Amino acid sequence: MSRVIAPRTPKGFRDFLPETMLRRSYALDRIREVFHLFGFEPIDTPILELHETLFGKYGEDAEQLIFTAQHGRSAKDPLAMRYDLTVPLARLVGQYESQLNLPFKRYHIAPVFRGERPQRGRYREFWQCDADIVGAASMSADAEIIIMMHEILKRLGFPQFIIKINHRKLLTAIGEYSGVPQDKLADLYRSVDKFDKIGAEGVQKELIERGIDAAAVSRMMDLIQSREPGGDSLDRAAKTIGGGDNGLAELRELAELLADASIADEHYDFDFTMVRGLGYYTGPIFETVISQPNLGSISGGGRYDNLIGMFRRQSLPTTGTSFGIERIIDLMDELDLYPPHLGGTLVQALVTVFSEETRRASTRIGGQLRAAGINTEVYLGRRKLGRQLAHADKKGIPIVVIVGPDEIAAGVVKLRRLRDGSEATVPEAGLARAVGEFLSNC
Protein backbone atom coordinates (compact mmCIF):
# COMPACT_ATOMS: atom_id res chain seq x y z
CA MET A 1 0.00 0.00 0.00
CA SER A 2 1.25 3.45 -0.83
CA ARG A 3 1.38 6.01 1.93
CA VAL A 4 -1.27 8.70 2.14
CA ILE A 5 0.07 12.09 1.12
CA ALA A 6 -0.41 14.62 3.91
CA PRO A 7 -3.16 16.89 2.57
CA ARG A 8 -2.08 20.50 2.92
CA THR A 9 -1.93 23.77 1.05
CA PRO A 10 1.24 25.82 0.47
CA LYS A 11 2.10 28.41 3.10
CA GLY A 12 -0.18 31.42 2.84
CA PHE A 13 -2.60 29.72 0.42
CA ARG A 14 -6.05 28.76 1.64
CA ASP A 15 -9.04 26.60 0.80
CA PHE A 16 -12.55 27.91 1.28
CA LEU A 17 -15.39 25.67 2.41
CA PRO A 18 -18.97 26.50 1.40
CA GLU A 19 -19.87 28.44 4.55
CA THR A 20 -16.89 30.75 4.03
CA MET A 21 -17.47 31.03 0.29
CA LEU A 22 -21.04 32.18 0.88
CA ARG A 23 -19.79 35.06 3.00
CA ARG A 24 -17.06 35.95 0.50
CA SER A 25 -19.56 35.89 -2.34
CA TYR A 26 -21.90 38.14 -0.39
CA ALA A 27 -19.17 40.76 0.12
CA LEU A 28 -17.97 40.50 -3.48
CA ASP A 29 -21.54 40.84 -4.76
CA ARG A 30 -22.04 44.07 -2.79
CA ILE A 31 -18.81 45.49 -4.19
CA ARG A 32 -19.62 44.38 -7.73
CA GLU A 33 -23.08 45.91 -7.63
CA VAL A 34 -21.63 49.29 -6.70
CA PHE A 35 -19.06 49.04 -9.50
CA HIS A 36 -21.96 48.44 -11.89
CA LEU A 37 -23.92 51.30 -10.37
CA PHE A 38 -21.08 53.67 -11.20
CA GLY A 39 -20.77 52.36 -14.74
CA PHE A 40 -17.60 50.29 -14.44
CA GLU A 41 -17.36 47.21 -16.65
CA PRO A 42 -15.63 43.89 -15.98
CA ILE A 43 -12.38 42.58 -17.40
CA ASP A 44 -10.13 39.65 -16.58
CA THR A 45 -6.48 38.94 -17.37
CA PRO A 46 -4.23 35.90 -16.90
CA ILE A 47 -2.78 35.05 -13.50
CA LEU A 48 0.61 34.75 -15.18
CA GLU A 49 2.26 37.67 -16.94
CA LEU A 50 5.58 37.85 -18.70
CA HIS A 51 8.36 38.64 -16.28
CA GLU A 52 9.13 41.85 -18.18
CA THR A 53 5.54 43.06 -17.76
CA LEU A 54 5.72 43.00 -13.97
CA PHE A 55 9.30 43.86 -13.14
CA GLY A 56 10.43 47.45 -12.98
CA LYS A 57 7.05 48.80 -11.88
CA TYR A 58 6.83 48.38 -8.13
CA GLY A 59 10.25 49.08 -6.68
CA GLU A 60 12.96 46.73 -5.50
CA ASP A 61 11.50 45.77 -2.12
CA ALA A 62 8.14 44.85 -3.56
CA GLU A 63 9.62 42.92 -6.46
CA GLN A 64 11.32 40.49 -4.10
CA LEU A 65 7.80 39.34 -3.20
CA ILE A 66 6.74 38.45 -6.74
CA PHE A 67 6.24 34.73 -7.39
CA THR A 68 7.96 33.65 -10.56
CA ALA A 69 6.78 30.70 -12.62
CA GLN A 70 8.29 28.46 -15.25
CA HIS A 71 7.45 25.50 -17.35
CA GLY A 72 10.13 22.96 -18.11
CA ARG A 73 9.62 22.65 -21.85
CA SER A 74 9.04 26.33 -22.59
CA ALA A 75 11.46 28.13 -20.35
CA LYS A 76 12.48 30.85 -22.76
CA ASP A 77 9.75 33.34 -21.73
CA PRO A 78 10.19 33.90 -17.99
CA LEU A 79 6.82 34.20 -16.30
CA ALA A 80 5.62 35.70 -13.05
CA MET A 81 2.37 35.71 -11.08
CA ARG A 82 0.53 39.00 -10.99
CA TYR A 83 1.32 41.09 -7.92
CA ASP A 84 -1.68 43.38 -8.26
CA LEU A 85 -4.33 44.20 -10.85
CA THR A 86 -3.02 47.64 -11.74
CA VAL A 87 0.00 46.70 -13.83
CA PRO A 88 -2.04 44.12 -15.77
CA LEU A 89 -4.52 46.93 -16.48
CA ALA A 90 -1.75 49.17 -17.77
CA ARG A 91 -0.54 46.34 -20.00
CA LEU A 92 -4.07 45.69 -21.25
CA VAL A 93 -4.67 49.32 -22.10
CA GLY A 94 -1.42 49.45 -24.05
CA GLN A 95 -2.36 46.27 -25.91
CA TYR A 96 -6.03 46.92 -26.79
CA GLU A 97 -6.15 50.68 -26.97
CA SER A 98 -8.01 50.74 -30.27
CA GLN A 99 -10.84 48.65 -28.84
CA LEU A 100 -11.37 50.77 -25.74
CA ASN A 101 -13.39 53.93 -25.40
CA LEU A 102 -11.69 56.55 -23.30
CA PRO A 103 -12.27 57.35 -20.56
CA PHE A 104 -12.16 53.62 -19.91
CA LYS A 105 -13.84 52.54 -16.70
CA ARG A 106 -13.12 48.95 -15.79
CA TYR A 107 -13.33 46.80 -12.71
CA HIS A 108 -11.40 43.63 -12.02
CA ILE A 109 -12.08 41.17 -9.21
CA ALA A 110 -9.42 38.48 -9.09
CA PRO A 111 -6.69 36.84 -7.01
CA VAL A 112 -3.17 38.29 -6.80
CA PHE A 113 0.00 36.77 -5.32
CA ARG A 114 2.68 38.09 -2.99
CA GLY A 115 5.34 36.01 -1.28
CA GLU A 116 5.03 37.64 2.10
CA ARG A 117 5.06 35.91 5.44
CA PRO A 118 1.42 35.22 6.24
CA GLN A 119 -0.30 36.86 9.15
CA ARG A 120 -3.86 37.61 10.20
CA GLY A 121 -5.67 39.22 7.28
CA ARG A 122 -2.60 38.75 5.11
CA TYR A 123 -1.97 35.84 2.78
CA ARG A 124 0.08 34.89 -0.26
CA GLU A 125 -2.97 34.54 -2.47
CA PHE A 126 -5.61 37.16 -1.90
CA TRP A 127 -8.40 38.75 -3.87
CA GLN A 128 -8.46 42.36 -4.91
CA CYS A 129 -11.41 44.33 -6.22
CA ASP A 130 -10.11 47.14 -8.39
CA ALA A 131 -11.95 49.90 -10.21
CA ASP A 132 -10.01 52.42 -12.28
CA ILE A 133 -10.69 55.23 -14.72
CA VAL A 134 -8.19 55.46 -17.56
CA GLY A 135 -7.89 58.63 -19.60
CA ALA A 136 -9.48 61.20 -17.29
CA ALA A 137 -7.19 63.84 -15.83
CA SER A 138 -9.74 65.88 -13.94
CA MET A 139 -10.41 65.70 -10.24
CA SER A 140 -13.98 64.65 -10.97
CA ALA A 141 -12.58 61.21 -11.77
CA ASP A 142 -10.82 61.04 -8.40
CA ALA A 143 -13.96 62.33 -6.71
CA GLU A 144 -16.02 59.62 -8.41
CA ILE A 145 -13.63 56.98 -7.10
CA ILE A 146 -13.91 58.32 -3.56
CA ILE A 147 -17.70 58.59 -3.74
CA MET A 148 -17.81 55.02 -4.93
CA MET A 149 -15.54 53.86 -2.08
CA HIS A 150 -17.93 55.57 0.29
CA GLU A 151 -20.92 53.76 -1.22
CA ILE A 152 -19.21 50.38 -1.01
CA LEU A 153 -18.32 50.81 2.64
CA LYS A 154 -21.88 51.84 3.39
CA ARG A 155 -23.36 48.84 1.58
CA LEU A 156 -21.01 46.42 3.29
CA GLY A 157 -22.49 47.76 6.51
CA PHE A 158 -19.49 49.32 8.22
CA PRO A 159 -20.91 51.69 10.82
CA GLN A 160 -17.87 53.92 11.01
CA PHE A 161 -15.11 54.47 8.50
CA ILE A 162 -12.90 57.25 7.24
CA ILE A 163 -11.49 57.68 3.76
CA LYS A 164 -8.15 59.36 4.26
CA ILE A 165 -6.97 61.55 1.43
CA ASN A 166 -3.49 62.91 0.78
CA HIS A 167 -1.49 63.93 -2.28
CA ARG A 168 1.79 62.58 -3.57
CA LYS A 169 3.00 66.02 -4.53
CA LEU A 170 2.09 67.41 -1.14
CA LEU A 171 4.22 64.76 0.55
CA THR A 172 7.15 65.83 -1.59
CA ALA A 173 6.47 69.51 -0.88
CA ILE A 174 6.30 68.85 2.84
CA GLY A 175 9.66 67.11 2.73
CA GLU A 176 11.23 69.98 0.81
CA TYR A 177 9.65 72.60 3.03
CA SER A 178 11.06 71.03 6.17
CA GLY A 179 14.51 70.64 4.60
CA VAL A 180 14.66 66.85 4.65
CA PRO A 181 17.34 65.79 2.17
CA GLN A 182 16.26 63.94 -0.99
CA ASP A 183 17.82 60.63 -0.04
CA LYS A 184 15.96 60.58 3.28
CA LEU A 185 12.52 61.15 1.79
CA ALA A 186 11.68 57.44 1.66
CA ASP A 187 12.58 57.12 5.36
CA LEU A 188 10.46 60.17 6.06
CA TYR A 189 7.37 58.72 4.39
CA ARG A 190 7.81 55.36 6.05
CA SER A 191 7.93 56.87 9.51
CA VAL A 192 5.13 59.34 8.88
CA ASP A 193 2.92 56.47 7.71
CA LYS A 194 3.22 54.94 11.17
CA PHE A 195 1.72 58.03 12.79
CA ASP A 196 -1.50 56.27 13.80
CA LYS A 197 0.39 53.40 15.32
CA ILE A 198 3.29 55.04 17.16
CA GLY A 199 2.02 58.61 17.58
CA ALA A 200 3.73 61.96 17.04
CA GLU A 201 6.46 61.27 19.59
CA GLY A 202 7.21 57.91 18.01
CA VAL A 203 7.50 59.38 14.52
CA GLN A 204 9.66 62.24 15.76
CA LYS A 205 11.96 59.87 17.60
CA GLU A 206 12.28 57.53 14.63
CA LEU A 207 13.09 60.34 12.22
CA ILE A 208 15.82 61.73 14.45
CA GLU A 209 17.24 58.21 14.84
CA ARG A 210 17.37 57.94 11.07
CA GLY A 211 19.59 60.98 10.98
CA ILE A 212 17.14 63.68 9.96
CA ASP A 213 17.83 67.10 11.42
CA ALA A 214 15.75 67.80 14.54
CA ALA A 215 14.71 71.25 13.39
CA ALA A 216 13.47 69.89 10.07
CA VAL A 217 11.57 67.19 11.94
CA SER A 218 9.74 69.58 14.20
CA ARG A 219 8.86 71.94 11.34
CA MET A 220 7.38 69.01 9.50
CA MET A 221 5.53 67.60 12.49
CA ASP A 222 3.72 70.89 13.01
CA LEU A 223 2.57 70.84 9.44
CA ILE A 224 1.38 67.25 9.10
CA GLN A 225 -0.49 67.34 12.38
CA SER A 226 -2.75 70.19 11.29
CA ARG A 227 -5.86 68.04 11.43
CA GLU A 228 -8.94 70.09 10.93
CA PRO A 229 -12.30 69.14 9.47
CA GLY A 230 -12.88 69.26 5.73
CA GLY A 231 -10.97 71.85 3.74
CA ASP A 232 -9.69 73.77 6.79
CA SER A 233 -6.53 71.70 7.09
CA LEU A 234 -5.85 72.51 3.43
CA ASP A 235 -6.06 76.23 4.19
CA ARG A 236 -3.64 75.86 7.05
CA ALA A 237 -1.15 73.85 5.01
CA ALA A 238 -1.38 76.42 2.20
CA LYS A 239 -0.59 79.24 4.64
CA THR A 240 2.55 77.44 5.77
CA ILE A 241 4.06 76.11 2.57
CA GLY A 242 2.52 78.56 0.14
CA GLY A 243 1.43 77.98 -3.45
CA GLY A 244 3.18 76.09 -6.22
CA ASP A 245 2.60 72.65 -7.66
CA ASN A 246 2.09 70.94 -4.34
CA GLY A 247 -1.28 69.25 -4.85
CA LEU A 248 -3.18 71.53 -2.50
CA ALA A 249 -5.23 73.12 -5.30
CA GLU A 250 -6.27 69.66 -6.50
CA LEU A 251 -7.22 68.56 -3.00
CA ARG A 252 -9.28 71.71 -2.60
CA GLU A 253 -11.11 70.89 -5.81
CA LEU A 254 -11.70 67.37 -4.51
CA ALA A 255 -13.12 68.75 -1.28
CA GLU A 256 -15.64 70.80 -3.22
CA LEU A 257 -16.67 67.84 -5.35
CA LEU A 258 -17.14 65.66 -2.29
CA ALA A 259 -19.22 68.33 -0.62
CA ASP A 260 -21.37 68.59 -3.77
CA ALA A 261 -21.94 64.83 -3.54
CA SER A 262 -23.08 65.27 0.07
CA ILE A 263 -20.38 62.99 1.46
CA ALA A 264 -20.47 63.56 5.21
CA ASP A 265 -17.43 65.26 6.78
CA GLU A 266 -17.02 62.39 9.22
CA HIS A 267 -16.33 59.94 6.37
CA TYR A 268 -13.34 61.65 4.80
CA ASP A 269 -10.32 63.42 6.07
CA PHE A 270 -7.36 65.18 4.49
CA ASP A 271 -4.66 63.41 6.42
CA PHE A 272 -1.09 64.44 5.62
CA THR A 273 0.30 61.48 7.56
CA MET A 274 -1.21 58.93 5.17
CA VAL A 275 1.34 57.42 2.77
CA ARG A 276 0.77 54.75 0.14
CA GLY A 277 3.52 52.21 -0.40
CA LEU A 278 3.57 51.64 -4.13
CA GLY A 279 5.86 53.86 -6.10
CA TYR A 280 3.68 54.69 -9.09
CA TYR A 281 1.28 57.22 -7.55
CA THR A 282 1.50 60.78 -8.86
CA GLY A 283 -1.55 62.66 -7.54
CA PRO A 284 -4.24 62.31 -4.89
CA ILE A 285 -4.01 59.10 -2.84
CA PHE A 286 -6.74 57.47 -0.77
CA GLU A 287 -7.02 54.89 1.94
CA THR A 288 -9.92 53.57 4.01
CA VAL A 289 -9.63 53.03 7.73
CA ILE A 290 -12.05 51.28 10.03
CA SER A 291 -10.81 52.20 13.45
CA GLN A 292 -11.97 49.29 15.60
CA PRO A 293 -11.06 46.45 15.26
CA ASN A 294 -7.83 47.62 13.72
CA LEU A 295 -6.72 45.50 10.78
CA GLY A 296 -5.06 48.29 8.84
CA SER A 297 -6.54 49.67 5.69
CA ILE A 298 -9.10 47.71 3.67
CA SER A 299 -8.91 49.76 0.53
CA GLY A 300 -6.49 52.13 -1.05
CA GLY A 301 -5.81 53.85 -4.29
CA GLY A 302 -4.85 56.99 -6.01
CA ARG A 303 -3.83 58.65 -9.23
CA TYR A 304 -0.97 57.22 -11.28
CA ASP A 305 -0.63 59.26 -14.45
CA ASN A 306 2.63 57.72 -15.70
CA LEU A 307 2.26 53.96 -15.30
CA ILE A 308 0.40 53.29 -18.53
CA GLY A 309 3.20 55.10 -20.37
CA MET A 310 5.36 52.04 -19.70
CA PHE A 311 3.22 50.09 -22.19
CA ARG A 312 2.38 52.86 -24.66
CA ARG A 313 4.20 55.74 -26.38
CA GLN A 314 2.22 58.28 -24.46
CA SER A 315 0.88 57.88 -20.97
CA LEU A 316 -2.74 58.21 -19.95
CA PRO A 317 -3.91 59.88 -16.73
CA THR A 318 -5.43 57.18 -14.52
CA THR A 319 -6.97 57.01 -11.07
CA GLY A 320 -8.55 54.17 -9.18
CA THR A 321 -9.08 52.15 -6.04
CA SER A 322 -8.46 48.65 -4.78
CA PHE A 323 -10.39 46.80 -2.07
CA GLY A 324 -8.69 43.92 -0.29
CA ILE A 325 -11.39 41.36 0.32
CA GLU A 326 -9.49 39.37 2.97
CA ARG A 327 -9.40 42.08 5.57
CA ILE A 328 -12.93 43.10 4.69
CA ILE A 329 -14.07 39.54 5.42
CA ASP A 330 -12.16 39.41 8.72
CA LEU A 331 -13.73 42.68 9.83
CA MET A 332 -17.20 41.70 8.69
CA ASP A 333 -16.85 38.43 10.60
CA GLU A 334 -15.79 40.31 13.69
CA LEU A 335 -18.56 42.90 13.45
CA ASP A 336 -21.11 40.34 12.17
CA LEU A 337 -22.21 42.44 9.23
CA TYR A 338 -23.93 39.65 7.29
CA PRO A 339 -27.69 39.54 6.80
CA PRO A 340 -29.41 36.89 8.92
CA HIS A 341 -30.55 34.78 5.96
CA LEU A 342 -26.92 34.15 5.05
CA GLY A 343 -26.45 30.83 6.83
CA GLY A 344 -24.22 27.85 6.23
CA THR A 345 -26.02 26.78 3.05
CA LEU A 346 -27.81 28.20 0.06
CA VAL A 347 -30.18 25.25 -0.08
CA GLN A 348 -33.70 26.42 0.73
CA ALA A 349 -35.57 23.13 0.68
CA LEU A 350 -34.73 19.46 1.17
CA VAL A 351 -37.05 16.91 -0.44
CA THR A 352 -36.97 13.67 1.54
CA VAL A 353 -36.97 10.25 -0.02
CA PHE A 354 -39.04 7.69 1.88
CA SER A 355 -37.84 4.62 0.02
CA GLU A 356 -36.45 3.61 -3.34
CA GLU A 357 -40.03 3.04 -4.52
CA THR A 358 -40.92 6.69 -3.91
CA ARG A 359 -37.69 8.25 -5.14
CA ARG A 360 -39.20 9.15 -8.51
CA ALA A 361 -41.98 11.10 -6.85
CA SER A 362 -39.43 13.01 -4.75
CA THR A 363 -37.33 13.75 -7.81
CA ARG A 364 -40.39 15.07 -9.64
CA ILE A 365 -41.29 17.37 -6.74
CA GLY A 366 -37.72 18.58 -6.49
CA GLY A 367 -37.90 19.46 -10.17
CA GLN A 368 -41.03 21.53 -9.61
CA LEU A 369 -39.38 23.48 -6.82
CA ARG A 370 -36.30 24.17 -8.95
CA ALA A 371 -38.52 25.31 -11.81
CA ALA A 372 -40.01 27.81 -9.36
CA GLY A 373 -36.52 29.13 -8.55
CA ILE A 374 -36.17 27.49 -5.14
CA ASN A 375 -32.72 26.11 -4.35
CA THR A 376 -33.55 22.48 -3.76
CA GLU A 377 -31.75 19.37 -2.64
CA VAL A 378 -33.35 15.98 -3.19
CA TYR A 379 -31.96 13.60 -0.57
CA LEU A 380 -29.41 11.34 -2.20
CA GLY A 381 -28.82 8.78 0.51
CA ARG A 382 -30.87 5.87 1.81
CA ARG A 383 -31.52 6.76 5.38
CA LYS A 384 -34.62 6.93 7.44
CA LEU A 385 -36.60 10.11 7.70
CA GLY A 386 -35.15 11.15 11.04
CA ARG A 387 -31.66 11.11 9.57
CA GLN A 388 -32.80 13.15 6.60
CA LEU A 389 -34.24 15.78 8.93
CA ALA A 390 -31.01 15.78 10.94
CA HIS A 391 -29.10 16.34 7.71
CA ALA A 392 -31.27 19.37 6.88
CA ASP A 393 -30.98 20.71 10.39
CA LYS A 394 -27.21 20.38 10.50
CA LYS A 395 -26.77 22.10 7.17
CA GLY A 396 -29.20 24.85 8.10
CA ILE A 397 -31.73 24.10 5.34
CA PRO A 398 -34.88 25.92 6.47
CA ILE A 399 -37.58 23.73 4.92
CA VAL A 400 -38.06 20.00 4.54
CA VAL A 401 -40.55 18.65 2.02
CA ILE A 402 -41.82 15.27 3.18
CA VAL A 403 -42.91 12.93 0.43
CA GLY A 404 -44.08 9.56 1.72
CA PRO A 405 -46.50 6.87 0.45
CA ASP A 406 -49.46 8.53 2.20
CA GLU A 407 -48.77 11.89 0.58
CA ILE A 408 -48.19 10.37 -2.83
CA ALA A 409 -51.50 8.46 -2.62
CA ALA A 410 -53.33 11.67 -1.69
CA GLY A 411 -51.52 13.86 -4.24
CA VAL A 412 -50.15 16.14 -1.51
CA VAL A 413 -46.82 16.88 0.17
CA LYS A 414 -46.07 17.88 3.72
CA LEU A 415 -43.86 20.91 4.42
CA ARG A 416 -41.99 21.24 7.65
CA ARG A 417 -40.22 24.40 8.76
CA LEU A 418 -37.34 23.35 10.98
CA ARG A 419 -36.99 26.58 12.88
CA ASP A 420 -40.30 26.13 14.74
CA GLY A 421 -41.49 22.70 13.65
CA SER A 422 -44.63 24.03 12.01
CA GLU A 423 -46.08 21.86 9.27
CA ALA A 424 -48.52 22.25 6.39
CA THR A 425 -50.02 19.71 4.01
CA VAL A 426 -50.54 21.17 0.54
CA PRO A 427 -51.63 19.80 -2.82
CA GLU A 428 -48.74 19.17 -5.19
CA ALA A 429 -50.02 21.86 -7.55
CA GLY A 430 -49.71 24.60 -4.93
CA LEU A 431 -46.34 23.42 -3.65
CA ALA A 432 -44.04 26.13 -4.95
CA ARG A 433 -46.20 28.95 -3.63
CA ALA A 434 -46.53 27.27 -0.22
CA VAL A 435 -42.75 26.85 0.05
CA GLY A 436 -42.32 30.48 -0.92
CA GLU A 437 -44.67 31.51 1.89
CA PHE A 438 -42.85 29.32 4.40
CA LEU A 439 -39.53 30.81 3.30
CA SER A 440 -40.66 34.39 3.63
CA ASN A 441 -41.46 33.67 7.29
CA CYS A 442 -38.08 32.16 8.05
Next chain:
RNA sequence: GUGGAUGUAGCUCAAUGGCAGAGCACCUGAUUGUGGUUCAGGCGGUUGAGGGUUCGAGCCCCUUCAUCCACCCCA
Protein backbone atom coordinates in the same frame (compact mmCIF):
# COMPACT_ATOMS: atom_id res chain seq x y z
C1' G B 1 14.14 38.94 6.03
C1' U B 2 14.34 39.78 12.09
C1' G B 3 12.47 38.49 17.01
C1' G B 4 8.93 35.74 20.25
C1' A B 5 5.14 31.96 21.46
C1' U B 6 2.77 27.34 20.47
C1' G B 7 2.50 22.17 18.35
C1' U B 8 -1.26 16.01 22.38
C1' A B 9 -7.97 12.43 19.07
C1' G B 10 -11.56 15.51 13.33
C1' C B 11 -12.04 20.38 16.75
C1' U B 12 -11.00 22.98 21.73
C1' C B 13 -7.75 21.69 25.40
C1' A B 14 -5.91 18.55 30.13
C1' A B 15 -2.02 15.33 32.00
C1' U B 16 4.97 16.85 39.27
C1' G B 17 9.94 12.97 34.38
C1' G B 18 6.09 7.37 36.11
C1' C B 19 -0.78 3.39 33.03
C1' A B 20 -2.00 9.25 27.29
C1' G B 21 -7.35 11.83 29.29
C1' A B 22 -11.94 15.18 29.01
C1' G B 23 -15.59 18.07 26.40
C1' C B 24 -17.47 18.79 21.57
C1' A B 25 -18.00 16.26 16.85
C1' C B 26 -18.76 11.42 14.60
C1' C B 27 -21.07 6.19 14.64
C1' U B 28 -24.87 2.65 16.99
C1' G B 29 -29.15 2.04 19.97
C1' A B 30 -33.44 3.72 23.17
C1' U B 31 -37.14 5.74 18.52
C1' U B 32 -39.43 0.78 11.39
C1' G B 33 -42.84 8.56 9.14
C1' U B 34 -40.09 13.66 12.09
C1' G B 35 -34.29 17.21 13.48
C1' G B 36 -32.36 20.26 17.71
C1' U B 37 -32.95 17.96 24.03
C1' U B 38 -31.86 13.54 27.00
C1' C B 39 -29.82 8.60 28.21
C1' A B 40 -26.65 4.17 27.16
C1' G B 41 -22.77 2.26 24.34
C1' G B 42 -18.90 2.72 20.51
C1' C B 43 -14.98 4.61 17.07
C1' G B 44 -10.94 7.62 17.46
C1' G B 45 -3.41 8.62 19.14
C1' U B 46 3.85 6.83 16.01
C1' U B 47 1.83 13.34 21.72
C1' G B 48 4.31 17.61 14.25
C1' A B 49 9.11 15.00 12.55
C1' G B 50 14.25 13.34 13.67
C1' G B 51 18.01 12.72 17.25
C1' G B 52 19.91 13.08 22.49
C1' U B 53 19.74 12.77 28.20
C1' U B 54 17.31 9.13 31.57
C1' C B 55 15.72 2.83 34.60
C1' G B 56 11.69 5.64 32.35
C1' A B 57 10.24 11.56 28.00
C1' G B 58 3.87 14.44 25.98
C1' C B 59 7.08 16.97 29.74
C1' C B 60 14.27 18.16 29.81
C1' C B 61 18.22 19.23 25.63
C1' C B 62 19.49 19.74 20.24
C1' U B 63 17.86 19.89 15.11
C1' U B 64 13.95 20.49 11.75
C1' C B 65 9.04 21.52 10.00
C1' A B 66 4.34 23.86 10.71
C1' U B 67 1.08 27.47 12.81
C1' C B 68 0.20 32.05 15.38
C1' C B 69 1.94 36.96 17.15
C1' A B 70 5.10 41.33 16.83
C1' C B 71 8.49 43.80 13.38
C1' C B 72 9.88 44.85 8.02
C1' C B 73 6.42 45.69 4.34
C1' C B 74 1.56 45.84 3.00
C1' A B 75 -4.56 44.39 0.98
